[in-house]
Amino acid sequence: MSIEISAKAITPIRLSYGNLIERFGDKRPPSRYQEAVYDVQPTAHFHYRPLWDKEHEIYDTSRTAIVMEDWYSFADPRQYYYGTYTIARSKQQEVAEHNYSFVEKRALLDDLPEEVRQSVRDILIPLRHIEWGANMNNCQIDAMGYGTTICSVAMFNAMDRLGMAQYISRIGLLLDGNETTSLDAAKKDWMEAPEWQGLRHAVEDMFVLEDWFELMVAQNIALDGLLFPLFWDRFERKLSENGGGTIAMLTEFMSDWYKETVRWTNALVKVTAAESTANNELLSEWVQKWVTRLSEAIAPVATKAFGPDGVSELNEVKEELLARLGKQGLSV
Protein backbone atom coordinates (compact mmCIF):
# COMPACT_ATOMS: atom_id res chain seq x y z
CA MET A 1 0.00 0.00 0.00
CA SER A 2 1.30 3.40 -0.79
CA ILE A 3 0.40 6.53 1.05
CA GLU A 4 0.26 9.66 -0.93
CA ILE A 5 1.12 12.74 0.99
CA SER A 6 0.23 15.93 -0.74
CA ALA A 7 0.41 19.45 0.54
CA LYS A 8 -2.81 21.31 0.40
CA ALA A 9 -2.73 25.06 0.60
CA ILE A 10 -5.62 26.72 2.36
CA THR A 11 -5.69 30.37 1.47
CA PRO A 12 -7.45 32.66 3.90
CA ILE A 13 -10.47 34.51 2.54
CA ARG A 14 -8.92 37.81 3.62
CA LEU A 15 -5.48 38.55 4.92
CA SER A 16 -6.21 41.10 7.60
CA TYR A 17 -8.55 43.65 9.11
CA GLY A 18 -10.45 45.97 6.80
CA ASN A 19 -8.62 49.12 7.93
CA LEU A 20 -5.25 47.59 7.04
CA ILE A 21 -6.44 46.26 3.68
CA GLU A 22 -7.68 49.77 2.88
CA ARG A 23 -4.27 51.20 3.76
CA PHE A 24 -1.85 48.63 2.45
CA GLY A 25 -3.82 46.56 -0.04
CA ASP A 26 -4.67 42.89 -0.04
CA LYS A 27 -1.49 41.64 -1.68
CA ARG A 28 0.33 40.34 1.39
CA PRO A 29 -0.40 40.04 5.07
CA PRO A 30 0.39 43.19 7.09
CA SER A 31 3.17 43.10 9.67
CA ARG A 32 2.56 42.66 13.38
CA TYR A 33 3.49 46.29 13.88
CA GLN A 34 0.85 47.44 11.43
CA GLU A 35 -1.78 45.23 13.04
CA ALA A 36 -0.91 46.41 16.54
CA VAL A 37 -0.71 50.11 15.91
CA TYR A 38 -2.70 51.43 12.95
CA ASP A 39 -6.11 52.99 13.59
CA VAL A 40 -6.28 51.79 17.18
CA GLN A 41 -7.27 55.17 18.54
CA PRO A 42 -10.99 56.06 18.20
CA THR A 43 -11.72 58.85 15.73
CA ALA A 44 -15.49 59.26 15.90
CA HIS A 45 -18.64 58.90 18.03
CA PHE A 46 -17.28 60.70 21.07
CA HIS A 47 -20.20 61.16 23.42
CA TYR A 48 -18.96 63.69 25.94
CA ARG A 49 -16.15 66.17 25.96
CA PRO A 50 -13.64 65.74 28.77
CA LEU A 51 -14.55 67.73 31.88
CA TRP A 52 -11.01 69.10 32.05
CA ASP A 53 -11.09 70.49 28.52
CA LYS A 54 -14.40 71.60 27.09
CA GLU A 55 -12.83 73.04 23.96
CA HIS A 56 -11.73 69.69 22.57
CA GLU A 57 -12.90 66.16 21.99
CA ILE A 58 -10.98 63.54 23.93
CA TYR A 59 -8.93 62.77 20.80
CA ASP A 60 -8.72 65.93 18.80
CA THR A 61 -6.53 66.96 15.89
CA SER A 62 -6.87 70.65 16.86
CA ARG A 63 -4.71 70.23 19.98
CA THR A 64 -1.72 71.10 17.81
CA ALA A 65 -1.11 73.67 15.12
CA ILE A 66 0.44 70.98 12.93
CA VAL A 67 -2.01 69.80 10.29
CA MET A 68 -1.82 66.33 8.77
CA GLU A 69 -4.12 64.88 6.14
CA ASP A 70 -3.49 61.44 7.63
CA TRP A 71 -2.02 61.24 11.12
CA TYR A 72 -0.81 57.75 10.33
CA SER A 73 1.63 58.99 7.67
CA PHE A 74 4.35 58.56 10.26
CA ALA A 75 5.43 55.03 11.05
CA ASP A 76 8.05 54.10 13.63
CA PRO A 77 11.09 52.90 11.66
CA ARG A 78 11.93 50.54 14.54
CA GLN A 79 8.40 49.10 14.31
CA TYR A 80 7.96 48.94 18.05
CA TYR A 81 4.73 47.63 19.44
CA TYR A 82 4.41 46.12 22.91
CA GLY A 83 6.04 42.82 21.99
CA THR A 84 9.04 44.05 20.01
CA TYR A 85 9.63 46.94 22.40
CA THR A 86 9.71 44.81 25.54
CA ILE A 87 11.89 42.15 23.93
CA ALA A 88 14.41 44.75 22.73
CA ARG A 89 14.52 46.51 26.09
CA SER A 90 14.75 43.35 28.18
CA LYS A 91 17.84 42.32 26.22
CA GLN A 92 19.41 45.72 26.90
CA GLN A 93 18.37 45.56 30.54
CA GLU A 94 20.12 42.22 30.94
CA VAL A 95 23.36 43.68 29.63
CA ALA A 96 23.04 46.76 31.82
CA GLU A 97 22.22 44.69 34.90
CA HIS A 98 25.31 42.60 34.27
CA ASN A 99 27.48 45.71 33.93
CA TYR A 100 26.16 47.19 37.17
CA SER A 101 26.77 44.03 39.16
CA PHE A 102 30.23 43.69 37.60
CA VAL A 103 31.17 47.23 38.63
CA GLU A 104 29.72 46.70 42.10
CA LYS A 105 31.34 43.33 42.67
CA ARG A 106 34.80 44.57 41.77
CA ALA A 107 34.25 47.94 43.47
CA LEU A 108 35.49 49.59 40.28
CA LEU A 109 34.08 52.99 41.18
CA ASP A 110 36.29 53.14 44.29
CA ASP A 111 39.36 53.31 42.07
CA LEU A 112 38.15 56.32 40.10
CA PRO A 113 40.26 59.46 40.42
CA GLU A 114 38.57 61.91 42.79
CA GLU A 115 38.16 64.59 40.09
CA VAL A 116 36.27 62.15 37.86
CA ARG A 117 33.97 61.20 40.73
CA GLN A 118 33.30 64.87 41.35
CA SER A 119 32.52 65.54 37.66
CA VAL A 120 30.05 62.68 37.68
CA ARG A 121 28.42 64.14 40.77
CA ASP A 122 28.34 67.66 39.32
CA ILE A 123 27.26 66.92 35.76
CA LEU A 124 25.77 63.48 35.25
CA ILE A 125 23.77 62.92 38.43
CA PRO A 126 21.66 66.11 38.16
CA LEU A 127 20.62 64.93 34.68
CA ARG A 128 18.24 62.49 36.35
CA HIS A 129 15.89 65.38 36.99
CA ILE A 130 15.91 66.11 33.27
CA GLU A 131 15.12 62.47 32.55
CA TRP A 132 12.20 62.62 34.91
CA GLY A 133 11.01 65.81 33.17
CA ALA A 134 11.34 64.01 29.84
CA ASN A 135 9.18 61.22 31.23
CA MET A 136 6.49 63.75 32.18
CA ASN A 137 6.69 65.45 28.82
CA ASN A 138 6.39 62.26 26.84
CA CYS A 139 3.40 61.17 28.93
CA GLN A 140 1.83 64.50 28.04
CA ILE A 141 2.53 63.95 24.34
CA ASP A 142 0.98 60.51 24.61
CA ALA A 143 -2.11 61.89 26.36
CA MET A 144 -2.72 64.82 24.02
CA GLY A 145 -1.33 63.43 20.77
CA TYR A 146 -3.25 62.11 17.83
CA GLY A 147 -2.71 58.81 16.03
CA THR A 148 -1.44 55.64 17.64
CA THR A 149 1.80 55.55 15.66
CA ILE A 150 2.90 58.78 17.35
CA CYS A 151 1.35 58.16 20.77
CA SER A 152 2.81 54.69 21.20
CA VAL A 153 6.28 55.98 20.36
CA ALA A 154 5.83 58.72 22.97
CA MET A 155 4.76 56.26 25.66
CA PHE A 156 7.66 53.89 24.97
CA ASN A 157 9.92 56.91 25.09
CA ALA A 158 8.42 57.95 28.43
CA MET A 159 9.19 54.53 29.91
CA ASP A 160 12.74 54.65 28.57
CA ARG A 161 13.27 58.00 30.27
CA LEU A 162 12.11 56.67 33.60
CA GLY A 163 14.54 53.79 33.14
CA MET A 164 17.40 56.15 32.43
CA ALA A 165 16.56 58.26 35.47
CA GLN A 166 16.83 55.07 37.50
CA TYR A 167 20.18 54.16 35.96
CA ILE A 168 21.51 57.58 36.91
CA SER A 169 20.18 57.17 40.46
CA ARG A 170 21.96 53.82 40.70
CA ILE A 171 25.24 55.40 39.61
CA GLY A 172 24.75 57.99 42.36
CA LEU A 173 24.18 55.26 44.93
CA LEU A 174 27.16 53.22 43.72
CA LEU A 175 29.42 56.26 44.09
CA ASP A 176 28.65 56.55 47.80
CA GLY A 177 28.21 52.94 48.87
CA ASN A 178 24.41 53.17 48.83
CA GLU A 179 24.25 56.50 50.65
CA THR A 180 22.18 59.21 48.99
CA THR A 181 24.83 61.93 49.44
CA SER A 182 25.39 62.49 45.68
CA LEU A 183 21.69 62.29 44.90
CA ASP A 184 20.86 64.88 47.54
CA ALA A 185 23.68 67.15 46.41
CA ALA A 186 22.54 66.82 42.78
CA LYS A 187 18.98 67.72 43.73
CA LYS A 188 20.28 70.76 45.56
CA ASP A 189 22.38 71.74 42.51
CA TRP A 190 19.37 71.29 40.24
CA MET A 191 17.24 73.50 42.48
CA GLU A 192 19.79 76.11 43.49
CA ALA A 193 23.13 76.08 41.63
CA PRO A 194 23.17 78.99 39.16
CA GLU A 195 24.52 76.95 36.22
CA TRP A 196 21.47 74.64 36.23
CA GLN A 197 18.75 77.26 36.60
CA GLY A 198 18.42 78.14 32.92
CA LEU A 199 17.90 74.51 32.06
CA ARG A 200 15.48 73.94 34.91
CA HIS A 201 13.50 76.97 33.82
CA ALA A 202 13.32 75.66 30.25
CA VAL A 203 12.24 72.18 31.38
CA GLU A 204 9.56 73.64 33.63
CA ASP A 205 8.32 75.86 30.79
CA MET A 206 7.94 72.72 28.69
CA PHE A 207 5.64 71.24 31.32
CA VAL A 208 3.08 73.92 30.55
CA LEU A 209 3.32 74.01 26.74
CA GLU A 210 -0.16 73.84 25.25
CA ASP A 211 0.76 72.43 21.85
CA TRP A 212 1.86 68.81 22.15
CA PHE A 213 3.77 68.85 18.89
CA GLU A 214 5.76 71.85 20.03
CA LEU A 215 6.53 69.87 23.18
CA MET A 216 7.66 66.98 20.98
CA VAL A 217 10.04 69.32 19.16
CA ALA A 218 11.28 71.00 22.34
CA GLN A 219 11.86 67.80 24.33
CA ASN A 220 12.61 64.95 21.95
CA ILE A 221 14.28 66.88 19.15
CA ALA A 222 15.88 70.04 20.57
CA LEU A 223 16.74 69.16 24.18
CA ASP A 224 17.69 65.52 23.57
CA GLY A 225 19.49 66.47 20.36
CA LEU A 226 21.77 68.77 22.37
CA LEU A 227 21.99 66.95 25.67
CA PHE A 228 22.69 63.37 24.63
CA PRO A 229 25.58 63.98 22.22
CA LEU A 230 27.08 66.54 24.59
CA PHE A 231 26.93 64.72 27.93
CA TRP A 232 26.41 61.03 27.17
CA ASP A 233 28.91 61.02 24.33
CA ARG A 234 31.45 63.84 24.42
CA PHE A 235 31.56 64.27 28.20
CA GLU A 236 31.76 60.49 28.65
CA ARG A 237 34.76 60.41 26.38
CA LYS A 238 36.38 63.17 28.40
CA LEU A 239 35.80 61.17 31.59
CA SER A 240 37.29 58.07 29.95
CA GLU A 241 40.40 60.00 28.96
CA ASN A 242 40.84 60.96 32.60
CA GLY A 243 40.51 57.41 33.85
CA GLY A 244 36.75 57.18 34.20
CA GLY A 245 36.09 54.45 31.64
CA THR A 246 34.04 52.55 34.20
CA ILE A 247 31.32 55.18 34.01
CA ALA A 248 30.91 54.42 30.30
CA MET A 249 30.03 50.84 31.23
CA LEU A 250 27.16 52.12 33.32
CA THR A 251 25.82 54.57 30.78
CA GLU A 252 26.02 52.43 27.68
CA PHE A 253 22.25 52.30 27.47
CA MET A 254 22.02 56.08 27.11
CA SER A 255 24.26 56.24 24.05
CA ASP A 256 22.67 53.18 22.42
CA TRP A 257 19.24 54.56 23.16
CA TYR A 258 20.01 57.91 21.59
CA LYS A 259 21.30 56.34 18.36
CA GLU A 260 18.08 54.38 18.13
CA THR A 261 15.86 57.36 18.96
CA VAL A 262 17.38 59.55 16.25
CA ARG A 263 15.90 57.17 13.68
CA TRP A 264 12.31 57.89 14.62
CA THR A 265 12.72 61.60 15.37
CA ASN A 266 14.27 62.00 11.92
CA ALA A 267 11.40 60.09 10.33
CA LEU A 268 8.81 62.13 12.22
CA VAL A 269 10.36 65.45 11.19
CA LYS A 270 10.69 64.32 7.59
CA VAL A 271 7.10 63.14 7.24
CA THR A 272 5.59 66.13 9.03
CA ALA A 273 7.66 68.72 7.18
CA ALA A 274 6.95 67.13 3.79
CA GLU A 275 3.18 67.34 4.37
CA SER A 276 2.91 71.11 3.76
CA THR A 277 4.93 74.30 3.72
CA ALA A 278 2.90 75.54 6.70
CA ASN A 279 4.02 72.53 8.75
CA ASN A 280 7.57 72.97 7.58
CA GLU A 281 7.65 76.64 8.59
CA LEU A 282 6.09 75.92 11.96
CA LEU A 283 8.51 73.09 12.72
CA SER A 284 11.48 75.20 11.65
CA GLU A 285 10.28 78.06 13.84
CA TRP A 286 9.91 75.77 16.88
CA VAL A 287 13.29 74.19 16.28
CA GLN A 288 14.94 77.62 16.03
CA LYS A 289 13.20 78.87 19.15
CA TRP A 290 13.98 75.87 21.34
CA VAL A 291 17.46 75.13 20.08
CA THR A 292 18.43 78.76 20.71
CA ARG A 293 16.88 78.88 24.16
CA LEU A 294 18.19 75.48 25.23
CA SER A 295 21.71 75.97 23.98
CA GLU A 296 21.87 79.20 25.98
CA ALA A 297 20.55 77.29 29.00
CA ILE A 298 23.04 74.44 28.58
CA ALA A 299 26.04 76.74 28.04
CA PRO A 300 26.89 77.26 31.76
CA VAL A 301 26.66 73.51 32.43
CA ALA A 302 28.81 72.81 29.37
CA THR A 303 31.41 75.26 30.66
CA LYS A 304 31.37 73.53 34.02
CA ALA A 305 31.78 70.15 32.33
CA PHE A 306 34.41 70.95 29.71
CA GLY A 307 36.03 74.08 31.10
CA PRO A 308 36.87 76.75 28.53
CA ASP A 309 36.10 74.31 25.65
CA GLY A 310 32.50 73.99 26.79
CA VAL A 311 30.99 76.57 24.51
CA SER A 312 32.74 75.30 21.40
CA GLU A 313 31.75 71.69 22.21
CA LEU A 314 28.16 72.84 22.60
CA ASN A 315 28.29 74.78 19.34
CA GLU A 316 29.58 71.73 17.47
CA VAL A 317 26.73 69.62 18.85
CA LYS A 318 24.27 72.34 17.88
CA GLU A 319 25.63 72.54 14.33
CA GLU A 320 25.37 68.76 14.00
CA LEU A 321 21.77 68.82 15.19
CA LEU A 322 20.74 71.61 12.84
CA ALA A 323 22.52 69.93 9.91
CA ARG A 324 20.70 66.67 10.67
CA LEU A 325 17.33 68.42 10.81
CA GLY A 326 18.18 70.34 7.64
CA LYS A 327 18.64 67.01 5.89
CA GLN A 328 15.08 66.06 6.88
CA GLY A 329 13.80 69.10 4.99
CA LEU A 330 13.62 71.81 7.65
CA SER A 331 14.92 75.27 6.89
CA VAL A 332 17.08 75.84 9.97
Add this chain to the structure above:
Amino acid sequence: MTDKKKNTAFLIVQDNEDARPIIEAVEQDNPEASIQYEPGMVRMECEGSLIVKQETVEALIGRDWDVQELHLVLISLAGNVDEDDEKFELSWG
Protein backbone atom coordinates in the same frame (compact mmCIF):
# COMPACT_ATOMS: atom_id res chain seq x y z
CA MET B 1 15.57 21.78 -18.49
CA THR B 2 15.16 24.98 -20.43
CA ASP B 3 17.79 27.70 -20.52
CA LYS B 4 15.54 30.01 -18.58
CA LYS B 5 15.23 27.58 -15.71
CA LYS B 6 18.97 26.99 -15.65
CA ASN B 7 19.61 30.68 -15.38
CA THR B 8 17.21 31.36 -12.53
CA ALA B 9 18.60 32.28 -9.13
CA PHE B 10 16.22 31.74 -6.28
CA LEU B 11 15.99 32.15 -2.54
CA ILE B 12 13.40 30.43 -0.39
CA VAL B 13 12.76 31.65 3.13
CA GLN B 14 10.28 30.84 5.86
CA ASP B 15 7.14 32.92 5.85
CA ASN B 16 7.46 34.68 9.22
CA GLU B 17 8.02 38.08 10.80
CA ASP B 18 11.82 37.77 10.72
CA ALA B 19 11.83 37.04 7.01
CA ARG B 20 9.40 39.76 6.14
CA PRO B 21 11.87 42.66 5.83
CA ILE B 22 14.14 40.44 3.72
CA ILE B 23 11.32 39.69 1.33
CA GLU B 24 10.41 43.37 1.11
CA ALA B 25 14.04 44.29 0.50
CA VAL B 26 14.33 41.73 -2.30
CA GLU B 27 11.16 43.16 -3.80
CA GLN B 28 12.61 46.68 -3.73
CA ASP B 29 16.10 45.84 -4.98
CA ASN B 30 15.11 43.28 -7.64
CA PRO B 31 12.21 44.71 -9.61
CA GLU B 32 12.38 41.72 -11.98
CA ALA B 33 11.97 39.14 -9.25
CA SER B 34 8.85 37.05 -8.96
CA ILE B 35 7.72 36.40 -5.41
CA GLN B 36 5.50 33.47 -4.64
CA TYR B 37 3.83 32.92 -1.30
CA GLU B 38 3.51 29.21 -0.64
CA PRO B 39 2.30 27.53 2.54
CA GLY B 40 4.86 28.34 5.22
CA MET B 41 7.46 29.65 2.81
CA VAL B 42 8.17 32.34 0.29
CA ARG B 43 9.99 31.71 -2.94
CA MET B 44 11.81 34.57 -4.62
CA GLU B 45 13.06 33.97 -8.16
CA CYS B 46 14.93 36.16 -10.53
CA GLU B 47 16.64 35.54 -13.80
CA GLY B 48 20.42 35.94 -13.67
CA SER B 49 20.93 37.24 -10.17
CA LEU B 50 19.19 38.11 -6.94
CA ILE B 51 20.49 40.43 -4.26
CA VAL B 52 19.67 41.12 -0.60
CA LYS B 53 21.18 44.43 0.51
CA GLN B 54 21.95 45.13 4.15
CA GLU B 55 21.18 48.82 3.68
CA THR B 56 17.63 48.18 2.46
CA VAL B 57 16.81 45.68 5.20
CA GLU B 58 18.17 48.05 7.85
CA ALA B 59 16.02 50.88 6.55
CA LEU B 60 12.97 48.60 6.77
CA ILE B 61 13.53 47.38 10.33
CA GLY B 62 15.11 50.50 11.83
CA ARG B 63 18.04 48.74 13.47
CA ASP B 64 21.42 47.27 12.53
CA TRP B 65 21.09 44.04 10.65
CA ASP B 66 23.79 41.44 10.15
CA VAL B 67 23.57 39.80 6.71
CA GLN B 68 24.10 36.43 8.39
CA GLU B 69 20.73 36.78 10.12
CA LEU B 70 19.39 35.75 6.73
CA HIS B 71 20.48 32.17 7.43
CA LEU B 72 18.08 31.90 10.35
CA VAL B 73 15.11 31.94 7.99
CA LEU B 74 16.72 30.45 4.89
CA ILE B 75 15.24 27.22 3.49
CA SER B 76 16.90 26.84 0.12
CA LEU B 77 18.72 28.72 -2.57
CA ALA B 78 20.06 28.37 -6.09
CA GLY B 79 22.97 30.23 -7.60
CA ASN B 80 26.54 30.98 -6.66
CA VAL B 81 26.71 32.82 -3.39
CA ASP B 82 28.61 36.05 -3.02
CA GLU B 83 28.24 37.20 0.56
CA ASP B 84 29.96 40.00 2.45
CA ASP B 85 29.11 42.48 5.22
CA GLU B 86 26.86 44.54 2.99
CA LYS B 87 25.07 42.11 0.72
CA PHE B 88 24.05 38.55 -0.05
CA GLU B 89 24.00 37.92 -3.78
CA LEU B 90 23.05 34.89 -5.80
CA SER B 91 23.99 34.62 -9.47
CA TRP B 92 24.81 32.25 -12.28
CA GLY B 93 28.03 32.77 -14.17
